[in-house]
Amino acid sequence: MRIAMVSEHASPLATLGGADAGGQNVHVAALATALARRGHDVRVYTRRDDAALPRSVDFAPGVEVVHVDAGRPEHVAKDDLLPFMPALAEGIAEDWAGWPPDVAHGHFWMSGLATLDAADATADPPAVLQTFHALGVVKRRHQGAADTSPPEREWLEPGVGRGADRVVATCSDEAFELKKLGVPQDRISVIPCGVDLQHFRPDGDTAARGDRPRVLVVGRMVPRKGVGTVIEAISLLAADGVDVELLVVGGGAPAGGTDPELDRLAALVTRFGVADRVELRGQLPQSDLPPVYRSADLVVCAPWYEPFGIVPLEAMACGRPVVASSVGGLIDTVVHGRTGLHVQPRDARAVADAIRELVVDPERAARLGAAGRRRVAARYSWDRVAADTERAYLATLRAPRTAGTAATRGAVR
Numbered sequence: 001m002r003i004a005m006v007s008e009h010a011s012p013l014a015t016l017g018g019a020d021a022g023g024q025n026v027h028v029a030a031l032a033t034a035l036a037r038r039g040h041d042v043r044v045y046t047r048r049d050d051a052a053l054p055r056s057v058d059f060a061p062g063v064e065v066v067h068v069d070a071g072r073p074e075h076v077a078k079d080d081l082l083p084f085m086p087a088l089a090e091g092i093a094e095d096w097a098g099w100p101p102d103v104a105h106g107h108f109w110m111s112g113l114a115t116l117d118a119a120d121a122t123a124d125p126p127a128v129l130q131t132f133h134a135l136g137v138v139k140r141r142h143q144g145a146a147d148t149s150p151p152e153r154e155w156l157e158p159g160v161g162r163g164a165d166r167v168v169a170t171c172s173d174e175a176f177e178l179k180k181l182g183v184p185q186d187r188i189s190v191i192p193c194g195v196d197l198q199h200f201r202p203d204g205d206t207a208a209r210g211d212r213p214r215v216l217v218v219g220r221m222v223p224r225k226g227v228g229t230v231i232e233a234i235s236l237l238a239a240d241g242v243d244v245e246l247l248v249v250g251g252g253a254p255a256g257g258t259d260p261e262l263d264r265l266a267a268l269v270t271r272f273g274v275a276d277r278v279e280l281r282g283q284l285p286q287s288d289l290p291p292v293y294r295s296a297d298l299v300v301c302a303p304w305y306e307p308f309g310i311v312p313l314e315a316m317a318c319g320r321p322v323v324a325s326s327v328g329g330l331i332d333t334v335v336h337g338r339t340g341l342h343v344q345p346r347d348a349r350a351v352a353d354a355i356r357e358l359v360v361d362p363e364r365a366a367r368l369g370a371a372g373r374r375r376v377a378a379r380y381s382w383d384r385v386a387a388d389t390e391r392a393y394l395a396t397l398r399a400p401r402t403a404g405t406a407a408t409r410g411a412v413r
């Protein structure tokens with residue numbers, strides 16, 4: 001099959017860990033590569049954010065990244081990209097004139113708009129699938145006025161869900177949300193994200209660490225990731241005489257400026273009096289992460305909400321137990337009492353208690369970590385995710401086209 005992926009802000013070529021570069025970049029890169037390994041031709045369309053980028057880059061065997069001109073060729077925050085989607089759609093449709101795809105798969109709601117519009121502008125349109133990676137309705141519920149998404153997201157995003165031939169949800173929680181948005185259940189497939197099991201593995205080098213048990217947090221540094229809660233938990237443990245160190249990896253400004261969230265977290269570290277046991281290390285390339293995961297006794301993921309969460313899979317792949325908020329994708333991936341411990345979001349006491357449970361019983365922690373590795377090996381390899389995605393593509397190609405027109409989306413505008 002010829003497969004077009006559209007990922008407007010999240011290029012497979014980006015550096016990870018900044019405010020707008022994380023799981024979606026990893027997902028698109030790994031899924032495209034794994035589909036190409038199955039013999040498909042994949043083009044990933046992304047917005048040109050640097051004038052020096054060539055039109056097309058060979059990313060992996062069978063995978064090309066195509067930079068489409070849409071707005072200024074420089075970094076633009078993802079929440080400001082909506083006005084450029086018509087130009088992105090036009091550029092994609094032009095490319096399809098010479099390379100007509102069988103399937104087009106949009107990633108994130110704005111890419112969905114561009115994908116559907118490009119399909120509408122194509123004489124023999126591809127089947128259109130959509131993965132949201134995050135839903136505005138959930139973001140608004142948790143972030144309220146702090147949500148910087150454009151207001152149009154509220155009606156355009158459900159329109160993309162209803163307009164696509166099939167929506168791929170990455171976890172069961174997201175499938176429930178999509179149903180509430182009016183996406184028919186028979187057009188939703190649940191396929192998780194995956195993890196690179198060769199790269200993230202329990203055996204190998206271990207990063208240097210101190211004598212205290214090490215708690216690790218990895219991710220983009222944005223408030224909803226709940227890193228502040230983890231810092232507070234460390235202070236509660238210190239007050240209880242439980243001595244642990246916390247390493248936080250991630251964060252960094254796109255143009256080398258300061259990162260406001262890292263600054264906020266640094267202030268919290270000072271306020272809670274835990275500067276002697278918390279290190280904010282900033283962004284690391286993914287190639288450097290496995291030894292860092294292996295240097296930890298446990299990994300904490302304490303988001304307020306989480307559409308999927310690849311970090312817990314990486315931690316489990318490295319054989320580490322995970323303390324996770326019981327939200328979104330983490331409900332499916334982390335099994336309470338078997339591969340980690342679930343806690344309520346925004347509850348520093350609960351995070352502290354869960355960390356304590358694992359550091360006082362290293363044998364149990366090791367058991368949970370080993371079970372985590374077995375779980376991801378059985379369910380979350382990218383090869384398995386790609387095979388499931390291919391099945392969803394084939395099922396969509398066989399189904400009669402029921403949607404995917406601008407008129408369908410116009411009805412909800």
Ligand code: UDP
Nearest residue numbers: 016017022023219250283284286309310311
């Ligand atoms: N990541 C990284 N370096 C960093 C911070 C994060 O490579 O300094 C990667 C991390 O390994 C993971 C991804 O960014 O693969 C984050 O994905 P996740 O799904 O957990 O969160 P999202 O960014 O999608 O909210």
